[in-house]
Structures are given as structure tokens and as C-alpha cells.
Amino acid sequence: MIWSDFHRTKWNEATNYAWKNFTTPTVRRMFSFLTVLGKAALPRDKLKELTGLLQEMKTTYSLAKICRYDPRLRRLPSGDYDYDAEFEADDDNQIGCIPTLPLEPHLTQMMATSRDPEELRYLWRAWREAAGKPIRQKYLRFVQLSNEAARLNGFSDAGEYWRSDYEIDGFREEVEELWQKLSPLYQQLHAYVRAKLVEKYGEEVVPRRGPIPAHLLGNMWAQTWTNILDMTIPYPGRTSVDVTNALRIQGYSPLAMFRLAEEFFTSLGLEPMPQTFWQRSMIQKPTDREVVCHASAWDFCNGRDYRIKQCTEVNMEHLVTTHHEMGHIQYDLLYRNQPFIFRDGANPGFHEAVGDVLALSASTPRHLQSVGLLGNVDDSYETDINFLFAMALDKIAFLPFGYLMDQWRWEVFSGDTSSSNLNSRWWELRLGVQGVSPPVPRTEQDFDPGAKFHVPANVPYVRYFVSFVVQFQFHAELCKAAGHEGPLHRCDIYRSVKAGRLLRNVLSLGKSRPWTEALSVLTSGRTNKLDVEPILEYFGPLRTWLESQNRGELIGWRENEAIVLQ
Ligand SMILES: C[C@H](NC(=O)O)C(=O)O
Numbered sequence: 001m002i003w004s005d006f007h008r009t010k011w012n013e014a015t016n017y018a019w020k021n022f023t024t025p026t027v028r029r030m031f032s033f034l035t036v037l038g039k040a041a042l043p044r045d046k047l048k049e050l051t052g053l054l055q056e057m058k059t060t061y062s063l064a065k066i067c068r069y070d071p072r073l074r075r076l077p078s079g080d081y082d083y084d085a086e087f088e089a090d091d092d093n094q095i096g097c098i099p100t101l102p103l104e105p106h107l108t109q110m111m112a113t114s115r116d117p118e119e120l121r122y123l124w125r126a127w128r129e130a131a132g133k134p135i136r137q138k139y140l141r142f143v144q145l146s147n148e149a150a151r152l153n154g155f156s157d158a159g160e161y162w163r164s165d166y167e168i169d170g171f172r173e174e175v176e177e178l179w180q181k182l183s184p185l186y187q188q189l190h191a192y193v194r195a196k197l198v199e200k201y202g203e204e205v206v207p208r209r210g211p212i213p214a215h216l217l218g219n220m221w222a223q224t225w226t227n228i229l230d231m232t233i234p235y236p237g238r239t240s241v242d243v244t245n246a247l248r249i250q251g252y253s254p255l256a257m258f259r260l261a262e263e264f265f266t267s268l269g270l271e272p273m274p275q276t277f278w279q280r281s282m283i284q285k286p287t288d289r290e291v292v293c294h295a296s297a298w299d300f301c302n303g304r305d306y307r308i309k310q311c312t313e314v315n316m317e318h319l320v321t322t323h324h325e326m327g328h329i330q331y332d333l334l335y336r337n338q339p340f341i342f343r344d345g346a347n348p349g350f351h352e353a354v355g356d357v358l359a360l361s362a363s364t365p366r367h368l369q370s371v372g373l374l375g376n377v378d379d380s381y382e383t384d385i386n387f388l389f390a391m392a393l394d395k396i397a398f399l400p401f402g403y404l405m406d407q408w409r410w411e412v413f414s415g416d417t418s419s420s421n422l423n424s425r426w427w428e429l430r431l432g433v434q435g436v437s438p439p440v441p442r443t444e445q446d447f448d449p450g451a452k453f454h455v456p457a458n459v460p461y462v463r464y465f466v467s468f469v470v471q472f473q474f475h476a477e478l479c480k481a482a483g484h485e486g487p488l489h490r491c492d493i494y495r496s497v498k499a500g501r502l503l504r505n506v507l508s509l510g511k512s513r514p515w516t517e518a519l520s521v522l523t524s525g526r527t528n529k530l531d532v533e534p535i536l537e538y539f540g541p542l543r544t545w546l547e548s549q550n551r552g553e554l555i556g557w558r559e560n561e562a563i564v565l566q
């Protein structure tokens with residue numbers, strides 16, 4: 001009996017009951033989840049087609065490789081590269097396109113470290129040629145089938161089905177409202193970073209008053225900007241919290257990074273990783289087979305078997321990722337005694353927040369010093385601003401991307417965006433919300449959203465936007481429980497059993513209660529809503545500094561000043 005038959009049988013049983021009249025809230029809640037069949041509601045042939053398309057898109061993404069950049073490559077007006085360019089007769093190594101470079105770790109590393117706009121532009125475009133463009137048609141069919149499945153579950157489209165995970169009416173409006181409150185801070189960061197990139201690359205590459213070309217921000221999708229800290233850090237020469245060099249000099253292995261993260265959890269009185277975790281996790285990219293390298297955490301639903309799959313590199317970014325993925329496992333462990341149907345995050349954003357909450361403490365200069373990864377740390381204003389700026393390149397830079405990914409997909413699911421404007425609508429959002437522009441011309445032959453893991457893998461994304469807001473609410477409450485005094489950004493809850501107990505009380509609920517109730521538990525009843533105040537408080541000193549630095553700069557961008565190379 002395949003899963004969907006089993007699921008369907010249970011579903012039939014569940015729908016036989018007039019469960020909506022049940023008086024016990026918990027049982028009513030269980031039935032409300034049990035009676036949503038998801039994609040298994042599709043007829044078998046369409047379910048087969050849907051899962052087949054998903055597998056094909058994920059495989060294309062995971063196996064995509066591109067050629068090495070060669071400065072001799074000439075660019076055609078279309079943005080294409082002229083592989084057949086004739087070179088001097090004596091040139092024995094003609095440009096041959098042998099695609100050998102995968103996204104991880106190669107392209108990720110190159111996008112992070114190259115400071116050659118030509119190479120970055122090549123990498124940016126070649127990745128989209130290899131990973132996004134080939135799945136455009138498959139994605140359109142996948143959307144049709146996803147919508148059909150959603151309608152069979154009583155939703156208007158797949159976007160409404162996804163939003164139902166948040167259990168509140170007007171979730172879409174709430175997300176919009178949160179973004180409107182956060183956008184001014186993002187625009188200050190954008191203006192400052194753009195000015196620094198103009199200094200580095202000149203105005204012919206970076207328009208001083210326009211959007212930032214997407215290939216210059218240290219990340220394949222311009223979603224976090226931590227890899228250009230070296231070019232943008234406010235006070236060079238003062239303490240910088242990028243401990244990548246220290247990790248490497250001290251001979252950290254991926255395993256040592258995982259042990260360091262685990263020790264933070266246990267210092268709070270939370271759960272250690274089970275024995276099977278260490279035996280069965282994949283924490284390094286294997287050399288003998290292709291794997292999906294995008295980091296993920298797995299709960300095998302038997303109370304014993306939990307694993308992380310991660311192609312860990314020894315650097316600061318992956319140290320934070322390790323905390324992030326271990327946060328998922330910690331949540332899984334804390335709700336493992338809930339009934340099966342409640343073993344999930346209170347909402348998907350909570351699940352994404354857990355590890356990041358601990359990383360907010362673990363990334364502080366004081367904490368990094370206490371674990372020997374940072375030398376002398378002064379409590380100077382400059383060190384504070386350097387630290388807050390590095391955190392903003394991760395947390396504030398990300399917000400528009402975290403917001404627009406599902407704005408785009410919700411519109412595709414609802415039909416507001418169709419095959420005629422699939423890619424152009426993506427760039428309208430990237431330009432309008434995030435203030436970034438494509439470094440080469442884009443057309444409706446391209447499919448740039450498809451070059452981001454979560455689109456071919458069909459993983460919803462607004463959860464990360466919710467996480468980046470709610471993790472600062474968690475941080476503020478846990479710091480209070482830990483008895484922290486002083487600015488929020490200096491708080492380190494390490495070894496606070498009181499903070500650990502509060503976190504355990506909230507996370508052990510799993511999905512047994514609506515997440516609004518879980519927030520009430522976290523805040524001792526003070527609020528049950530997503531609230532941007534804690535993140536704005538945390539970055540308050542940086543915002544003041546940015547506003548003073550940005551005097552004279554245009555805050556925001558003129559969209560018609562997008563420099564797209566002809
Ligand atoms: C933010 C998101 N994190 C994740 O997938 O774990 C990403 O990597 O795009």
C-alpha cells in the first residue's frame with residue numbers, strides 16, 4: 001500500500017466524523033490537520049506526474065555545473081558568451097566549455113570571494129543558464145498540478161494552502177505590514193553598501209543612485225551580504241566577528257563545529273544530539289556520489305533517529321548554518337512526545353528560528369572570545385558598530401529576499417503571474433522590493449527564480465522572513481530570562497538554564513497549540529503577535545550610525561538607473 005493510499009484511508013476515516021462539533025479543542029485540532037490530505041488528494045496518475053516533476057527539477061538543480069570563467073571570453077550583445085571566439089592561431093587551449101563547477105562549494109565560494117565584476121557576471125549568468133532556464137516549463141506544469149491538489153483540499157490555490165500553515169486570517173497582509181516597518185532600515189543599509197561598492201567598482205559598474213547589480217553582493221542570489229564584509233566594514237582594523245580564519249588556523253573540522261554548536265544547546269539544559277545523530281548524519285560533501293548539498297535536518301519520527309545533511313565548509317557562515325540546522329533537530333527532540341500529528345513547529349517560521357536564536361548569542365564578540373575564536377575584544381563603540389553591521393549584512397539584507405520569494409510564488413499560484421510575465425515579475429519584485437538588478441539582460445526565455453533551491457525543491461520561503469522577525473522576539477525574551485542587562489545586541493544567553501527552561505516550555509508544545517499561544521507562553525502573555533520591535537531595538541545603534549553615514553546619499557534607488565550590460 002503506497003503512502004497516499006494509507007493517507008487516503010485515514011483521511012476517509014477522519015472525514016467520517018462530524019469533528020467540527022467536537023468539544024475537546026485538542027481532538028478538534030487533530031482532526032483539522034488529519035483531514036487535509038495535501039498532494040495525496042490527486043488522482044494517482046497526476047500524483048505520479050507531480051512527484052516526477054519535483055524529482056526532475058531537484059535533480060537538475062543538484063547536478064547543475066558550469067564552466068570555469070576565462071577572461072578571454074567575449075560577450076555578445078545578448079549577454080551570451082562567445083565560446084567560439086577565435087583566438088591567436090598559436091593559442092592551443094581554445095575556450096572549451098567543459099562544465100565542471102557545481103554550486104557547492106565551488107560557485108558559492110567564488111561568488112563570495114571574487115572581486116572581478118566580469119567573472120562574477122559570468123558565474124551569475126552561467127548558473128542561471130544551467131539551473132533555472134532548463135526547468136521553466138516543468139515548473140509551470142508543476143504549478144498547475146499543485147493548484148489542482150490544493151483545490152481538492154478545499155483551498156483556492158497552492159498559495160492559500162501554504163499560508164494555511166499560519167492558521168490566521170490576513171497572514172498575507174500581516175507579512176506586508178511587517179515588511180513596511182522594516183523596509184526603512186533595509187534602505188539605509190542598501191544605501192551604505194551601494195556607496196561602498198561604488199568606491200570599489202566605480203559608477204560605471206554600480207549606479208550611485210540606482211539598484212545594486214545582483215552579482216556584486218557576495219551571494220549567488222544576493223540574499224545575504226556577509227561575504228562582502230571585508231569591503232564594507234565600518235571600522236576596518238577594529239574587531240571583526242568573521243572568525244573564518246581562526247576556525248581554519250585552529251584546525252576546526254566540521255565535526256568540531258557540530259560539537260561546538262551542540263555544547264551551546266546543552267549549556268542551556270537542552271537536549272544533546274542522540275547517538276544515532278552522530279552515526280548517521282552526513283556533515284561533509286561525499287566524494288563518491290552526488291548529493292543535494294543544500295543543508296537540511298531530518299526527523300525520522302521514531303523518537304530516536306535524527307540527522308543533518310550538510311556539505312559543511314570550515315567558515316563562519318557554515319558555523320551559523322550548523323547552529324541553524326541543529327536548531328531544527330532540537331525542536332524535533334523537544335516535541336517528540338507529542339502525538340504524531342502535533343510533531344511540527346508551531347508555525348514553519350518557528351522551526352527556522354530556533355537555531356538562529358542561539359546563533360545570535362554565539363556570534364557575539366564576547367562569546368566568540370570565550371570559546372577562543374576571537375582575540376582581544378574591546379567594548380568600544382566601533383567594535384559594537386562593526387558587529388551590528390556584520391549581523392545586518394545577514395539579518396537585514398535578507399529581509400526583502402525572504403519577503404519577495406513567496407510574494408512571487410503566491411502570485412504564480414493565484415494566476416496573477418503567468419508564463420507571459422513569469423521572469424519579468426520576478427525582476428519587478430527584485431528591483432522594487434530589494435533594489436537589486438540583473439547584471440545581464442533577462443528575457444522570458446530565462447527562469448531566474450528556478451536557480452534558487454527552494455523553487456525547484458518546492459520549499460515555501462516566507463518561513464524565513466517570519467523567522468528573522470520572531471527570532472529577535474525569542475532573543476529578547478530569553479535574554480530577559482537570563483537576567484541580561486544592557487543593549488540587546490550584546491546579550492549572550494550561554495549557560496543560562498532559565499533561558500533554556502523558557503525555550504523548552506515553548507518548543508515542547510510543537511504544533512499542539514496555535515503559534516499565537518506559543519508566543520504568549522514566550523512573552524508571559526505580553527503579546528501573541530509577530531512584532532518588529534525587538535529586531536529594531538537590536539539594530540537601533542546601527543540605524544543611527546547608518547543615517548549619519550548616509551547623509552547626502554539617495555536613500556532608495558531610481559529603478560530606471562539599473563545598469564544592465566548591453
Ligand atoms: C534562508 C534559507 N535557509 C535554508 O534554506 O535553510 C536559504 O538558505 O535560502
Ligand SMILES: [Zn+2]
Pocket residue numbers: 324325328351352
Ligand atoms: Zn532551516
